[in-house]
Amino acid sequence: MPCTSPATSCARGSSSAVTCGPTTWQSLSPTAASATPTCTPSTARATRGRRSFPTTTYGGIDRQDGSVTRGAYSREYVVREAFTYHLPDGLDPAAAAPLMCAGVTVWEPLRRWNAGPGMLVGVVGLGGLGHLAVKLAKALGARVAVFTTSPAKQAAALELGADEVVVSSDASAMEAQKGRFAFILDTASGAHDPNPYLRALGLDGTLCVLGIPGSWTVDPMSLLVGRKSFASAGSAGTKGTQEMLDFCAEHGVTADIEIVALADVNEAMDRLRRNDVRYRFVLDVTEDA
Numbered sequence: 001m002p003c004t005s006p007a008t009s010c011a012r013g014s015s016s017a018v019t020c021g022p023t024t025w026q027s028l029s030p031t032a033a034s035a036t037p038t039c040t041p042s043t044a045r046a047t048r049g050r051r052s053f054p055t056t057t058y059g060g061i062d063r064q065d066g067s068v069t070r071g072a073y074s075r076e077y078v079v080r081e082a083f084t085y086h087l088p089d090g091l092d093p094a095a096a097a098p099l100m101c102a103g104v105t106v107w108e109p110l111r112r113w114n115a116g117p118g119m120l121v122g123v124v125g126l127g128g129l130g131h132l133a134v135k136l137a138k139a140l141g142a143r144v145a146v147f148t149t150s151p152a153k154q155a156a157a158l159e160l161g162a163d164e165v166v167v168s169s170d171a172s173a174m175e176a177q178k179g180r181f182a183f184i185l186d187t188a189s190g191a192h193d194p195n196p197y198l199r200a201l202g203l204d205g206t207l208c209v210l211g212i213p214g215s216w217t218v219d220p221m222s223l224l225v226g227r228k229s230f231a232s233a234g235s236a237g238t239k240g241t242q243e244m245l246d247f248c249a250e251h252g253v254t255a256d257i258e259i260v261a262l263a264d265v266n267e268a269m270d271r272l273r274r275n276d277v278r279y280r281f282v283l284d285v286t287e288d289a
Contacts, residue, residue, distance in 0.1 A: 073262060075285050085242050088249035095254035098128065098280040099244065101235075103255065106133040106185060107244040109208045109233040110140060113183045117141035122177075122184035124168070124197060126153050126160075129187035129210060131279045132255055134160045137185075139251040145181070147197070156278075160256075168196065179226070181205055189213070198222035198230065206231055255280045 055061065060069040087096060106129050115121050121142040123133045130146070137144045138161040145164045146157040154165040167173050177200040184197050189211040197207050199222055206229040209216070218230055236244065248254065256279045260268045268281050 073265070073283060073285055083238065085238075085245055088246055090252075091245065091249045092254060094259055094282045094284070095257050096245070096248070097282050098132070098255035098257065099248055099253075100241070102129045102280065103132050103136070103248065103253075104236045104241050104244050105129060105210060105234070106187065107136055107247075108236040108240055109185055109210070109231075110136055111240065111243075112233065113206050113208065115140045115142045115183060119143070119182045120145065120180060122147055122166075122181045122197065122200065123162070124184060124186040125188035125211075126157055127187065127189075128255075128277070128279045131160055132253075133185050133187055134162050135253045136248075138162075139247070139253050147184075174200070179203075184208070186210060193217070194230070195219045195222045198228055201226060201228045203227060205229070208233055257282045259284050 053060075055063055055069065057069055058071040061067075062069055085100075087093060091099075110121075110133070115137050119142045121137045122145050123130050123137065124147045126134070126146055126148050134144055134146060134157065144162050145166055146153075146162045147166050147168045148154070148157065149167070149169045151167050154167075157165045166177060174196045177196075179200070179202045181200050182202060182205050184200060184205070184207045186194065186197060186207060186209040191213040194207060194209065194216055195218065198218070201207060203226050205226065208231045210233065216230075222228065223230060235241075258277070258281055260281050260283055262283055262285045265283060268283070271277060272281070
């Protein structure tokens with residue numbers, strides 16, 4: 001049965017990304033694996049007490065010989081048992097693979113800021129992270145509005161479960177959003193102005209950005225008026241990751257994917273560069289792919 005790892009080639013906050021490398025391989029048991037951080041014991045939601053940065057599959061430093069990790073596509077993966085996760089029954093392994101990267105990246109802030117019934121949650125961007133943010137926020141019981149620069153994405157946003165769509169390039173539409181939102185999750189990776197989204201927050205609202213542009217320019221008054229917060233988030237710890245998988249199985253949440261044979265990986269990368277992915281690629285590395 002294929003299993004998954006969050007140590008993938010996806011760019012956090014990108015509108016589309018290849019989610020393998022490795023994310024799908026042959027395994028004898030339905031588990032999922034994560035990158036291995038060095039941590040002190042903790043029962044907190046996040047993996048607190050971390051003494052050093054995790055060993056990432058790509059561009060990390062191997063803890064044994066000090067070499068740079070370069071990743072791979074593999075049918076098998078050796079990992080410490082403490083950093084594996086049970087893949088719940090009912091979750092398609094391929095569609096669950098991106099949950100270990102994009103899914104947990106949006107899950108952690110949604111849980112941290114208590115997305116749920118009675119809350120209006122905004123999602124900026126409708127790519128690999130954004131489409132999962134919409135699904136998870138709706139499954140948590142929140143009302144969801146998608147901010148997109150493209151009017152052409154309105155139908156896709158509504159199909160994913162969004163309650164409303166705001167075209168962020170429309171100044172009058174953005175003006176009408178002032179003070180409406182309790183929480184906005186910004187998944188857009190490209191450089192853009194966060195201030196219109198800060199102004200869309202109500203009292204004590206939070207804008208959490210997941211993309212990593214070169215820099216942010218924030219108008220202090222956008223924060224001061226209404227006691228608003230400007231925050232970010234990373235991935236989850238082991239507890240949060242398993243919680244997300246269990247929640248997704250219970251609520252039927254998976255990524256929208258396209259399965260690609262390993263022989264077609266170069267074509268997939270070309271399509272990735274053209275932003276021609278809706279919303280995640282998953283590589284099938286089985287023998288008969």
